[in-house]
Amino acid sequence: MTSLLFTNATIFDGNDFIDANCLRVADGIITEIGSGLNVVGDEQLVDVQQKWLLPGLVDCHVHFREPGLERKEGYAFGSRGALHGGVTTVCEIQNNPPLMSSPQLLQRKLDTLRGKSFVDYVPYGSLVEESLEHLPALAKLCPAVKCFLGCSTGAGGVADTATLKRWFAAAAKANLKVVAHCEDNAVMDAATAEIGDDPDLGIRHDLRRSVKAEVESVREAIDVAIEVGCELHVFHISTAEGAQLVVDAATAGHPITGTTAPHYLVVDAEQAHAISQNRFKVNPSIKYAADGQGLASLIAKRELAGIGTDHAPHPLDEKDRPYAKAPSGFPSVDLLLPLVVAAADKHGVAVEHMLHAVTLGPAQEFDFHQKGRLAVGADADLVIADPSLSSEVDAANLPSRSRWSPYDKQCLRAFPQQVYLHGVLAFTDGEVVGTAKGQPLFDDKRIVS
Ligand SMILES: [Zn+2]
Numbered sequence: 229m230t231s232l233l234f235t236n237a238t239i240f241d242g243n244d245f246i247d248a249n250c251l252r253v254a255d256g257i258i259t260e261i262g263s264g265l266n267v268v269g270d271e272q273l274v275d276v277q278q279k280w281l282l283p284g285l286v287d288c289h290v291h292f293r294e295p296g297l298e299r300k301e302g303y304a305f306g307s308r309g310a311l312h313g314g315v316t317t318v319c320e321i322q323n324n325p326p327l328m329s330s331p332q333l334l335q336r337k338l339d340t341l342r343g344k345s346f347v348d349y350v351p352y353g354s355l356v357e358e359s360l361e362h363l364p365a366l367a368k369l370c371p372a373v374k375c376f377l378g379c380s381t382g383a384g385g386v387a388d389t390a391t392l393k394r395w396f397a398a399a400a401k402a403n404l405k406v407v408a409h410c411e412d413n414a415v416m417d418a419a420t421a422e423i424g425d426d427p428d429l430g431i432r433h434d435l436r437r438s439v440k441a442e443v444e445s446v447r448e449a450i451d452v453a454i455e456v457g458c459e460l461h462v463f464h465i466s467t468a469e470g471a472q473l474v475v476d477a478a479t480a481g482h483p484i485t486g487t488t489a490p491h492y493l494v495v496d497a498e499q500a501h502a503i504s505q506n507r508f509k510v511n512p513s514i515k516y517a518a519d520g521q522g523l524a525s526l527i528a529k530r531e532l533a534g535i536g537t538d539h540a541p542h543p544l545d546e547k548d549r550p551y552a553k554a555p556s557g558f559p560s561v562d563l564l565l566p567l568v569v570a571a572a573d574k575h576g577v578a579v580e581h582m583l584h585a586v587t588l589g590p591a592q593e594f595d596f597h598q599k600g601r602l603a604v605g606a607d608a609d610l611v612i613a614d615p616s617l618s619s620e621v622d623a624a625n626l627p628s629r630s631r632w633s634p635y636d637k638q639c640l641r642a643f644p645q646q647v648y649l650h651g652v653l654a655f656t657d658g659e660v661v662g663t664a665k666g667q668p669l670f671d672d673k674r675i676v677s
Contacts, residue, residue: 231255231271232651234610237281242588242601244580251281253608256650261604276612282583284316284347284526284609284647286489286600288590289463289536290561295340297324301541301629306561307346307666309539311655314565314644317348317669319536319590321374326354331358334369338668345666346654348599348609349547355395355406363402369431369670371594372405372461377412377445385413388656392452400458403668405483407461410445410470411420431551435496437513439467446470449559450477450484461593462486464538466512468522472570475531485593486535487585491634493535493571494521497561504633506547506554507634510538524575534589535568535582537561541630558634562626565613566640573641579615596669608651615642627660 231423232253239261254525267273292306310318332611337351353359353366354375366373376385377393386392399406417434423429423440446462450473451504453460465471465488474486491500491510496517500508508514526532540557546555560567568582591600599608621638647655649665 230651231269232608233267233271234274234276234281235265235266235280237276238278238284239281239602240580240583240587241603242255242283242591243584249293251602251610252398253651256608256652258602258606279612279614279645280642281602282314282608282611282613283587283600283602283606284536284611284649285314285564285586286317286319286590286596287313287315287537287539287561287564287586288319288534288594289489290318290539291322291323291541291557292318292320293324293541295337296322296326300543303341303344303349305627305629306539306541306662306666307344307349307469307664308560309559309626311535311660312627312644312658313646314611314613314647315347315561316611316647316649317350317596318561318592320349322351322354325372327356327359328366328370329354329356331360331365331369334366336444338369341668344664346664347649347666349666350594350596351403351408354520360393360395361399363404367404371670372407373399374407374409376409376471377449389448389452391484392448393456396452396458396460397456399636400456405459405461406453407463408449409464409511410449410462411441412445412448415441415444416546422668430438430499433551434500434508434515436663437511439469439515439519439575441471441511442467442470446473449472450482453484454482457671459483460485461533464489464492464512464536465517465523466492466515468519471523471526472534475526478531487534487536487590487593488527488532490535490564490567490571490585493520494523494567494574503634506549506551507558509547509551509554509556510540510558522574524571524577527636528577528581530581530584530589532585533593534585535571536562536590539628541628543630546630547632557620559626559628559630560635561632562628563621563633563635563640565611566643567635569615569642570640608648611644611650612646613642613644617643618640619643625658
């Protein structure tokens with residue numbers, strides 16, 4: 229395997245920018261970090277020319293829809309998109325049938341993906357009635373199980389609090405963390421009944437799926453998790469108030485954490501509404517300027533565990549249906565690095581906090597010890613990006629399958645220029661290179677990375 233020496237780099241190690249400017253790689257592992265290092269033997273020299281050298285990003289929330297709905301994405305396309313966004317590890321949620329409700333289904337999925345992915349991957353299990361008896365076995369194959377507290381695309385919701393308690397208790401007993409989508413069905417149903425088919429308000433996703441819907445659901449999830457002793461991670465938090473509930477629970481000593489998504493930081497409800505044809509229709513809905521600011525300030529204090537894209541691809545003709553019939557979600561893994569840099573710029577947050585939220589933050593949250601950091605012994609998953617270079621998003625040329633983006637034509641900076649996976653160049657100058665070398669992080673009941 230090629231040995232590499234990166235020199236003249238501005239190194240972010242997952243926590244901070246550090247003084248050292250050289251990094252050595254052998255056999256896919258980082259072997260030395262320092263300054264003034266010289267080429268040894270047949271090492272290949274990579275002059276980073278003062279640009280950023282980052283750990284490969286960890287996207288803790290994507291939907292690649294394989295197996296079952298490959299026409300919308302699939303790993304071959306989705307993982308190419310990931311590289312474009314600087315992502316070298318994806319944590320993936322199956323939210324189309326078959327849900328990952330048994331070890332057999334999860335193992336079959338892992339078998340199906342072998343040799344297809346250009347990035348490392350780790351699917352979550354599903355927390356549904358059918359998976360309860362299998363949770364101890366699932367615990368050996370995945371880092372957490374996904375629970376939908378409210379209805380969203382392709383997956384139901386928990387019927388009542390008694391059911392939620394039973395499910396969370398079963399997860400706690402199996403020592404499995406629950407990752408949750410929190411929106412309250414009753415609150416959303418009441419809002420929909422009130423709005424009715426009002427021609428102006430009827431297409432406001434932020435009113436149907438309101439702040440209150442998320443906050444009440446987060447509160448209930450936290451209360452139940454504390455009562456039954458379950459580890460809880462709230463995904464894609466869209467409100468400042470919901471995020472604060474999570475942070476307060478953590479501060480009180482409970483194993484409760486949360487992440488947000490880039491769109492809640494860089495877009496607000498008015499902007500989302502102004503961009504027509506449901507492009508930013510997503511669950512939870514995009515909220516308000518103060519929510520984005522509040523979420524960004526919690527990331528600046530490193531009180532949220534990170535940022536995951538919630539990459540949820542749909543063909544454009546489906547998104548172009550009338551509001552009520554258009555699916556929720558949109559592709560975004562292709563743009564993760566430039567989007568978090570844009571979030572830092574928008575909110576005046578030091579960029580290292582946003583970078584931490586897509587590297588070491590999620591890696592620590594899900595115990596991926598080899599990922600999200602530049603340190604001796606870690607996987608040589610690396611991203612080179614130039615923060616001084618901006619360019620327009622060209623949606624038609626993004627590698628994931630949808631070929632559209634709600635961010636089309638937006639000017640962003642710090643697009644990844646080169647990405648290495650396990651010390652091998654996987655992406656350069658806008659193109660994926662080489663074969664699919666991504667590995668599962670959990671495989672055959674052992675953690676392989
Ligand atoms: Zn999702």
